[in-house]
Amino acid sequence: xxxxxDSRYLIRVYNxxxxxxxRVAAAGVILSIILLAAAIFLHPALFAVITLVILLLxxxxxxxxRNTGVALExxxxxxxxxxVPCYLTIQDKDMRIIRTNEQFxxxxxxxxxxxxxxxxxxxxxxxxxxxxxxxxxxxKTHHTEETVVTKDGKMARxxxxxxxxxxxxxxxVGVMEMSTNITQVKDLQDxxxxxxxxxxxxxxxxxxxxxxxxxxxxxxxANKLFRQVFGNNIGKxxxxxxxxxxxxxxxxxxxxxxxxxxxxxxxKTVIKPDGDEARLIVYSSPILDEKGQVVSVMEMATDITExxxxxxxxxxxxxTIAFMAHRIKNILMGLEGGIFVVxxxxxxxxxxxxxxxxxxxxxxxxxxxxxxxxxLYCSKEREMNFQQIDPVSIVRNVYELYxxxxxxxxxxxxxxxxxxxxxxxFDPDALHSLLSNLIINAIDACVxxxxxxxxxxxxxxxAWCDKRxxxxxxxxxxxxxxxxxxxxxxxDDFFSTKGREGTGLGLLVAHKVIEEHDGTxxxxxxxxxxxxxxxxxxxxAEE
Amino acid sequence: MPKKILxxxxxxxxxxxxxxxxxxxxxxxMIAANGEEALVMLTDMxxxxxxxxxxxxxxSGLNFFQALRSGDTTKNIPVIVVSGIAGHREFxxxxxxxxxxxFVDKPIVPDKFLGQVKxxxxx
Numbered sequence: 001x002x003x004x005x006d007s008r009y010l011i012r013v014y015n016x017x018x019x020x021x022x023r024v025a026a027a028g029v030i031l032s033i034i035l036l037a038a039a040i041f042l043h044p045a046l047f048a049v050i051t052l053v054i055l056l057l058x059x060x061x062x063x064x065x066r067n068t069g070v071a072l073e074x075x076x077x078x079x080x081x082x083x084v085p086c087y088l089t090i091q092d093k094d095m096r097i098i099r100t101n102e103q104f105x106x107x108x109x110x111x112x113x114x115x116x117x118x119x120x121x122x123x124x125x126x127x128x129x130x131x132x133x134x135x136x137x138x139x140k141t142h143h144t145e146e147t148v149v150t151k152d153g154k155m156a157r158x159x160x161x162x163x164x165x166x167x168x169x170x171x172x173v174g175v176m177e178m179s180t181n182i183t184q185v186k187d188l189q190d191x192x193x194x195x196x197x198x199x200x201x202x203x204x205x206x207x208x209x210x211x212x213x214x215x216x217x218x219x220x221x222a223n224k225l226f227r228q229v230f231g232n233n234i235g236k237x238x239x240x241x242x243x244x245x246x247x248x249x250x251x252x253x254x255x256x257x258x259x260x261x262x263x264x265x266x267x268k269t270v271i272k273p274d275g276d277e278a279r280l281i282v283y284s285s286p287i288l289d290e291k292g293q294v295v296s297v298m299e300m301a302t303d304i305t306e307x308x309x310x311x312x313x314x315x316x317x318x319x320t321i322a323f324m325a326h327r328i329k330n331i332l333m334g335l336e337g338g339i340f341v342v343x344x345x346x347x348x349x350x351x352x353x354x355x356x357x358x359x360x361x362x363x364x365x366x367x368x369x370x371x372x373x374x375x376l377y378c379s380k381e382r383e384m385n386f387q388q389i390d391p392v393s394i395v396r397n398v399y400e401l402y403x404x405x406x407x408x409x410x411x412x413x414x415x416x417x418x419x420x421x422x423x424x425x426f427d428p429d430a431l432h433s434l435l436s437n438l439i440i441n442a443i444d445a446c447v448x449x450x451x452x453x454x455x456x457x458x459x460x461x462x463a464w465c466d467k468r469x470x471x472x473x474x475x476x477x478x479x480x481x482x483x484x485x486x487x488x489x490x491x492d493d494f495f496s497t498k499g500r501e502g503t504g505l506g507l508l509v510a511h512k513v514i515e516e517h518d519g520t521x522x523x524x525x526x527x528x529x530x531x532x533x534x535x536x537x538x539x540x541a542e543e
Numbered sequence: 544m545p546k547k548i549l550x551x552x553x554x555x556x557x558x559x560x561x562x563x564x565x566x567x568x569x570x571x572x573m574i575a576a577n578g579e580e581a582l583v584m585l586t587d588m589x590x591x592x593x594x595x596x597x598x599x600x601x602x603s604g605l606n607f608f609q610a611l612r613s614g615d616t617t618k619n620i621p622v623i624v625v626s627g628i629a630g631h632r633e634f635x636x637x638x639x640x641x642x643x644x645x646f647v648d649k650p651i652v653p654d655k656f657l658g659q660v661k662x663x664x665x666x
Contacts (some may be wrong), residue, residue, distance in 0.1 A: 172554060329627030336650050337560025344563050353563070360556045448600030452578065480600075500583040 013065055048449065067173040068098060076287070087158070087179040090165060091116050091132050098174065107181075109151045116177070120148040131162040135175045139164045146179075157186040209280070209301040211237055212287065213254055220296065231273055238299065242270040245483055257284040257297045279305045327371060334364035377433055377509040384427045384516045391471060392421050394428055395463050398435040402443070411446040411477075412456060417463040424471055424537065426517065434513040435461070437506030438475040438533050445479030454478060462517070470519070470539035478530035482523070545571045546664055549590035551581045552608065552625070553599040561594060561625075568657050578607025585617055592664055597626040597634065605634050612641045621663040623647055623656075 017024050035054075038047050081088055081101050087108070088101040095116050100108075111119035117127050126133065131142035143161045150156055158179040166172035203210060203235050210224040211219045222230075239249055248255060253264035265283045271277055282301040286294040341357030344350075399415045401472045406413040439459065446457035462474040508532075514521045517537050525531035548570050552619060562572045573590065575581035579602040581593075593611070597604035605625060609661045612618045618641035627649035635644065645659050 326627045330557070333560065334554070334556035339558050340653065341559060341563045345569055356559060357563075360559060363556065423641070442598075450600075450602075508635040515611075 009318075013061070054193050067167065068092065084178075086181070087177075089116065089173050089177045089179075092174050095126065095130075095132060100288045104416055107156075120146070122149055125227050131160055132175045132177060134174055135162040135164050139166070139170075139172050139375075145182075148179075155183075156181050157183045166180060179518075196464075208300075209303075211238065211299050213297045213299055215258055215296075217248060217254065229272060242268075244271055252499075253282065253284045254297045254299055257286050258294050261288070261294050262284045274292060277305075279308045324371070324375075327367075329369050331364045331371075334360055334367070338364060347388060372507070373433070374437075374509050377430070377512050384430060386425050386427055387538055388423050389426055389428055391421050391426055391431060391463065392417055392419070394426070395435060395473070396438060399461055402436070403482065404441045406443050408460060409443050409444055409447050410457065412458040413472050414458065415459045416460060421463065421465045421471065424465070424539075426537070427513070430513040430516065434439065434510045435473065435475070436536060437509050438473075438535070441506050441533075442475050442477035442531070445477050445481070445531060447479075449478075449480040451480070464540070469536060471537040473535045473537075474532055476530065476532040481527040481529050481531055482525040545569055546591040547571045547588070548575065548660070549573045549575060549581060549584065549588075549593045551552070551575045551578065551593060551599070551604070552596040553577055554596070557596070557625075564653055564659075566661075570660075578602030578604060578610070581607055582610055585614070589616065589621060593620055593622045594633070594662060595622055595624050597624060597631050598627055608635065608639075608644075612639060618642065621645075623659060623663065625649060625651065 017383070031054075036050060038050060042050070055270060081099070084101060085103060085453045088099075088103040089104055090099040092098050097111050097114055097119055099343045100110065100112055104111075108119060116126065116132065117123050117130075121127065126148065129144060131144045134140070134142045141161060141163050143159065143336050144162050147160045148156050148158055159182050160177060160179045163176045163178070165176055167173050192237070201472045204224045206223060209229065210223040211226050212221040214220050217239065219233055219236055219238055219241065222232075222234060227233075230241050237246075238254065239245055239247065239252075243249065249268075253266045263283060263285050264283060267279065267281050269277050269279050280301040281304050282299060285298045285300065287296045287298055288293045337362030338357045341360060342354050343357075345353030345355075345357055395417055396415070399413065403413050438462070442459045446459065449457065456477060459475065459477045462476070463472065465471045510521055514535055514537070519535060519537040521530055521533065521535045523533045544632075548565050550558055550565070550572055552558050552561070552574075553576050558574045558576075562574060565572045573584060573588065575584055577599040593609065595604045602610075604626070608622065608624075611622070612621065620641075621643045623645045624635065624665070625647045631648075632646040635646075643663055645663060647656060647659065
């Protein structure tokens with residue numbers, strides 16, 4: 001087989017033949033003498049056979065030597081072969097390396113005559129997808145990426161190109177392999193890929209909503225949290241997703257960023273797919289192309305619903321403290337005044353004055369007690385004590401309690417309730433407190449009413465129950481009414497006309513009680529005309 | 544003849560306290576439950592001093608004060624504003640025209656309070 005001749009032998013023979021013409025001539029002479037001797041001493045037939053075999057072997061060897069020579073002397077090889085700053089080798093059909101350049105020998109040693117996969121990788125089998133074989137097969141250039149081991153045992157990543165070495169007839173007699181060490185490039189690429197993956201991971205996992213918008217306000221990308229909460233809305237308009245509407249929001253910060261390329265922020269309320277509202281703080285940041293033009297805008301939103309709630313609570317707490325301080329100062333004044341009046345009465349031996357002072361003290365102690373009670377209702381300290389009761393008795397009790405107070409204030413108090421209502425689930429003390437506070441507010445609203453066109457001030461307490469609405473309690477007065485601007489926050493804030501009896505916490509207490517009963521409280525008011533508060537409790541369960 | 548002090552406060556206990564305090568100190572007192580009531584009273588009488596609460600129904604202390612200072616016969620009446628609201632003096636002009644004005648925080652200290660009353664009355 002042609003391939004059975006070791007190319008190391010061929011290279012050696014080739015180098016030997018081209019290195020000294022005298023040696024070649026001498027070899028020819030020796031061979032001729034041997035043949036002459038054989039012709040003299042051997043049988044002519046045997047001589048003919050031996051001569052034929054020798055000529056065949058010589059012919060075949062000469063053919064292989066010629067191929068090796070063509071490959072080795074490939075036009076132009078010598079000119080650049082050694083200087084090229086990459087690994088250059090030439091392989092013969094047996095995959096043996098027959099020529100190497102300087103760079104290759106520095107990093108891999110002189111591996112001429114060795115199988116290329118052994119020399120490059122130290123393996124025993126031809127590499128899968130070998131470009132050298134492909135080039136031998138089709139005579140074309142091929143390339144691949146390979147990981148090899150240098151002579152000092154280091155791994156190196158290579159990009160390998162192969163080109164055919166042909167003889168004058170165009171036959172592929174060898175393959176030149178050019179390998180470039182791309183270890184550093186690959187390492188950088190790996191780092192780049194790792195960085196890209198890290199950024200993608202960051203983009204995906206950052207605990208806020210991130211979306212990328214194009215100039216048409218379409219969402220082109222969104223992170224995981226955004227997709228989880230608002231759905232996979234890629235391609236949709238952001239105002240559709242956030243606000244379920246077809247027009248761009250007024251004063252849109254994304255539009256501003258597209259216009260001026262700057263970062264803008266805004267606080268806005270959006271509707272989540274589950275129907276809940278969320279308060280978001282949203283930043284829009286430009287994404288620029290290589291010319292510095294804004295091509296898209298990144299919108300980053302953080303849900304601050306809970307923060308806002310806490311902020312409201314803090315404001316509320318601040319107001320509570322300020323309000324309480326004011327209230328307590330007044331009570332202290334009342335107590336100190338009471339003591340002063342008692343002492344003055346005792347000095348003057350005036351029993352009426354002593355009584356007057358004592359009443360002042362009693363009233364203010366009661367106020368302290370009421371404030372503490374109201375504060376307990378507003379806070380979470382008090383557990384509800386639900387019982388199955390007919391609320392009529394509570395309503396009647398509150399009515400009787402405040403009849404005298406109302407009369408003293410010049411206000412008529414009427415009761416319009418049935419004799420009985422179905423038994424329902426109530427906390428009796430809480431219901432009592434709610435109704436008391438609403439009646440106290442109603443009395444204060446009547447006392448503070450400056451209108452001169454009303455003949456008298458009246459309060460009416462109504463209660464009824466139906467299976468659909470549940471229990472309804474209404475307190476209607478024709479007092480001063482509630483100004484519109486106060487009405488907006490009436491249940492979230494202190495509402496006080498600085499009435500004589502109220503603590504200012506009344507509506508907060510009412511709101512708290514109704515919440516605990518899963519009910520609702522609303523009001524209708526007209527400034528100068530009066531107010532109706534309506535507390536609705538859930539209907540009683542069907543028997 | 545005792546000097547007259549008009550007490551304007553919607554809190555009954557405060558009215559009683561100041562009334563007893565002033566009368567014990569030898570002053571004559573009159574009481575109004577709010578600014579509106581006080582303005583009506585001022586058409587018939589001329590007090591030597593007014594003690595004024597800030598938060599009141601119908602007509603607040605500030606509204607009353609502005610009306611007081613715009614009246615020819617009332618603009619020079621000395622006023623002591625008595626309130627439990629923190630920083631209540633911020634609601635008023637720092638140097639309003641007309642008679643003198645002083646601010647007292649609740650709860651009052653009786654002797655100190657009477658000292659300020661005497662000072663405003665020029666005693």
